[in-house]
Amino acid sequence: MTQPILHGVPLSPYVRKVRVALAEKGIDYESVPVMPFGPNPEYLAISPLGKIPCYQEGDFTLPDSSCILPYLEKTHPSPALYPSDAKEYARALWYEEYADSKLASICTVPFFQRFVQVKFMGQEADEAAVQKALTEEAPPAFDYLEKELAGREYLAGGQFSVADIATASFFVNMAFGGETVDAGRWPKLADYLERIHGRPSYKAIIEGEKAGLAG
Ligand SMILES: N[C@@H](CCC(=O)N[C@@H](CS)C(=O)NCC(=O)O)C(=O)O
Structure with a gap:
């Protein structure tokens, strides 16, 4: 599998949400420290709201921590980070x-x-x-x-x-x-x-x- 990339500076609480989920699930990734506020046009192409984080696996790009975590849960179900009930x-x-x-x-x-x-x-x-x-x-x-x-x-x-x-x-x-x-x-x-x-x-x-x- 292509090495995933996580775009966004670590001090963002939303980026941290994804980093904790990646760590819990044991997923290796590369970190690209995009700063929020005034991101460049290439970044806006993958994160249209201009916000961090954005997650990338090859051609697949996905902004927003609340979308990225469910994706990680589907692709790496264990350990589960969502209750089953x-x-x-x-x-x-x-x-x-x-x-x-x-x-x-x-x-x-x-x-x-x-x-x-x-x-x-x-x-x-x-x-x-x-x-x-x-x-x-x-x-x-x-x-x-x-x-x-x-x-x-x-x-x-x-x-x-x-x-x-x-x-x-x-x-x-x-x-x-x-x-x-x-x-x-x-x-x-x-x-x-x-x-x-x-x-x-x-x-x-x-x-x-x-x-x-x-x-
Ligand atoms: N709903 C988004 C919120 C992300 C967010 O607001 N990130 C802030 C940094 S902590 C940001 O990029 N702000 C820049 C802006 O609002 O233009 C998520 O969960 O990822």
Whole structure:
């Protein structure tokens, strides 16, 4: 089989979702670190929305983490990253959507403001935006996750799934922005994130990204 290519810089939470799935399934790939925002015309030809990630196997190209993960599941079913039970499968998709939309709008703010804005855009961090995300927007979302995790090791199907991959990915960016979940207020969420981020797949990816940030 042609060596797959994953287009997109690793610090993107959506690219990370795919990297974790590839690692869990033991799929080797080449990484092409396309930056988001203003990608070139060749990249737009394979990812028409101009977003990262985009996955490639020879002539086959597929943008969007929420399309790439199901493709990987079909081509490499083991280990399964989607529950087999219909209801748990649907719940896993819901948590993925919740992460990709709601958590994305909260957890990436400290990272975007304090890192991307400063390093790549030459602007000062908007600390008011960071505080708004942390004090107004995060609490209801973290309360929701805390409630959903009651009595559960994983979010859906009693197994590690796309729900956990997506949820945990956004908290990596939050940590890179210098913020963590308050374990006193959200103990289940904090413990869950520590477990998911401690899996060999996630741990290696986070350590690699940290080394990239330090270098
Ligand atoms: N639904 C997409 C979202 C991907 C996405 O928003 N990626 C960001 C980087 S983290 C991006 O490329 N943004 C550039 C833009 O919106 O133009 C997915 O799951 O892959």
